[in-house]
Amino acid sequence: MSAPALTAVAAWDVALLDGAVHTLEAVTERLPPWRARMESVARALHDAECWSGDAGQTAALALGEVSGVVTAVTRALGESLDRLEDTAREARTAQELAEQALAEAAVLGVTVDEAGGAVVPAPAAPPAGATPEALADHYDAIAAGADAAERVAGLAADALRAAARAAAAAAGSAAPLGSVGVTVGGPPDHAGLEAAVALGGVWQPACLPVVGTSPESVAAWWAGLSEPARAVVTSWEPGLVGSLDGLPAWARDRANRLLLERALADPSSAGHGTAVAVAAELDREQAAGRPVQLWSFDADESLVAVVHGDLDTAEDVGVYVPGVGNDVDDLGDLGVDARAVADAARAAAPAASVATVAWLGYRPPGNVLAPTAWVEGRAAAGGTALAGDLAGLAAARGADPARGAELPRVTVVAHSYGTVVVDRAAEVPGELAVDALVLLGSPGMDAVAAELEAEEVHEASSPLDPVTWLADVHGTETDHPDFGATPLPVDWDTWHTLYLDRDRPTLAAIGEVVAGERGSD
Amino acid sequence: MSIAIQFDVVQALGEELAALATELSGDADLCGSTAVSLATAAPGEVSEHAGATGQLWAVLVADLVAGAQAASTALLGAVRSYRLADAALSDRLLATRAALPVGTR
Numbered sequence: 001m002s003a004p005a006l007t008a009v010a011a012w013d014v015a016l017l018d019g020a021v022h023t024l025e026a027v028t029e030r031l032p033p034w035r036a037r038m039e040s041v042a043r044a045l046h047d048a049e050c051w052s053g054d055a056g057q058t059a060a061l062a063l064g065e066v067s068g069v070v071t072a073v074t075r076a077l078g079e080s081l082d083r084l085e086d087t088a089r090e091a092r093t094a095q096e097l098a099e100q101a102l103a104e105a106a107v108l109g110v111t112v113d114e115a116g117g118a119v120v121p122a123p124a125a126p127p128a129g130a131t132p133e134a135l136a137d138h139y140d141a142i143a144a145g146a147d148a149a150e151r152v153a154g155l156a157a158d159a160l161r162a163a164a165r166a167a168a169a170a171a172g173s174a175a176p177l178g179s180v181g182v183t184v185g186g187p188p189d190h191a192g193l194e195a196a197v198a199l200g201g202v203w204q205p206a207c208l209p210v211v212g213t214s215p216e217s218v219a220a221w222w223a224g225l226s227e228p229a230r231a232v233v234t235s236w237e238p239g240l241v242g243s244l245d246g247l248p249a250w251a252r253d254r255a256n257r258l259l260l261e262r263a264l265a266d267p268s269s270a271g272h273g274t275a276v277a278v279a280a281e282l283d284r285e286q287a288a289g290r291p292v293q294l295w296s297f298d299a300d301e302s303l304v305a306v307v308h309g310d311l312d313t314a315e316d317v318g319v320y321v322p323g324v325g326n327d328v329d330d331l332g333d334l335g336v337d338a339r340a341v342a343d344a345a346r347a348a349a350p351a352a353s354v355a356t357v358a359w360l361g362y363r364p365p366g367n368v369l370a371p372t373a374w375v376e377g378r379a380a381a382g383g384t385a386l387a388g389d390l391a392g393l394a395a396a397r398g399a400d401p402a403r404g405a406e407l408p409r410v411t412v413v414a415h416s417y418g419t420v421v422v423d424r425a426a427e428v429p430g431e432l433a434v435d436a437l438v439l440l441g442s443p444g445m446d447a448v449a450a451e452l453e454a455e456e457v458h459e460a461s462s463p464l465d466p467v468t469w470l471a472d473v474h475g476t477e478t479d480h481p482d483f484g485a486t487p488l489p490v491d492w493d494t495w496h497t498l499y500l501d502r503d504r505p506t507l508a509a510i511g512e513v514v515a516g517e518r519g520s521d
Numbered sequence: 522m523s524i525a526i527q528f529d530v531v532q533a534l535g536e537e538l539a540a541l542a543t544e545l546s547g548d549a550d551l552c553g554s555t556a557v558s559l560a561t562a563a564p565g566e567v568s569e570h571a572g573a574t575g576q577l578w579a580v581l582v583a584d585l586v587a588g589a590q591a592a593s594t595a596l597l598g599a600v601r602s603y604r605l606a607d608a609a610l611s612d613r614l615l616a617t618r619a620a621l622p623v624g625t626r
Contacts (some may be wrong), residue, residue: 013561020571041534050530050534053524076581087571174573174574
């Protein structure tokens, strides 16, 4: 095809072109949330709670293939859109320059042809016997005409070069669609698409995140995978998927349950006892009809985090970090505490959706007399893990297109040595992804409230809780005015262990904090 | 092997897929009309290629609609089949029972 004429380029309707490209951009922006909703349906079928048997699994598989196609098509359309945006940008440049060249040619009396060539009318010969001044004016006019022609020709050439770039970008705009088997003149039907996607292997995970990948990058990587690809990664690398900060809780839960099954199947493994305790807690909750997610699970290290509720959808999240003397055998009691916090939050805001986490992402010292209770090694490891989990939660929720990337309100409720874990978590580089902290029965903290990277810091110290005043092992007492926390109500006889007692005022206040219904000083 | 199905849940999932297909079909139509704009905004090579790409977008999005619609149809059809099979089995049991002599029922 021949190059476009300058007047034709000047007449391009670039507003129409821009509008069309923006429309396609809007379509691509609607696809990810659409895909997320479709994948929710696929997951519901896959989990076999509503439809078990061959037909149900076949249906889930078929939906997974649809997901693979949607993922590949979304990616291809995104790349095609980039080239259409290049097209629109170059077309606008070409049109503006062409219009300017024609306008200046008219003003300057320059003739410009469709190929961008510019000429000025030949000047009349100077009159015979012209004075030297008249001759100088004559040749100045010739020079000015040449300058004008050169300027117009330059504008026209720039316009036509931009038009050529626009044409090249437009010509390449269909190429990315080839990755899903689409070529001009031969678009496939849906079955053809599925075949192309499967044959092309475009749903296969190209690479896995490495240690140190940011939660935001992990979330973006996960969002780019189709459901079949996610299933493959989960079954091949459950240890990775189950612990990756930035993945949605449902994905970590699915991977961690695989790990749990494997640990249960091997009574000789070091983590078998942990697995038995975790399985008992999950069974207990599920038998009672209460949803739970296995957010973290490391059998060998006895590290576990159980979500009571749905961490992917809850508006208010409470993460309960226990202190000295707790291990996986206490998961039942920790679950009771976590649910008590959730119930209190719902009492404060009945319409709120709440999830709470019984977080044993570190190994608390065995008892207050253990040397590990007096130093901060366990807390340092726990602080790193807690900061990572909170950042991962924020990244996963922030990348969830199905819910508009809305972040939940997150409150960490820490008890005793757990407050030291929070202290160390705040020291991890980057802002702690938490809205509020509740510090219960703290043995003291190095940082003061203003340094803990949370908008709100609340604390409760019972007068008869010796941990809060007997010895400032870990820093400033949290009820000291210099610390700067907002006090929560406590009964005088709350001691060290009854802050989450359902019959005492502290729990109700904690519920208000979790639900965002309680002010802060 | 056991088979269990919660009719109402699967029915709801099928209806959700149908709703998703309907939503996206609007975007398929939008891509089709946008392709016309692309094909006319900058006559020449630009519009020729961009318009063709726009048409491919419309086809691709329509294919996604077809995929979601097919999945929806499969789920809703399965629920209907299970319900019909259950009703037929119920009828046969009733008929068998009715055929028994009085006193043996």
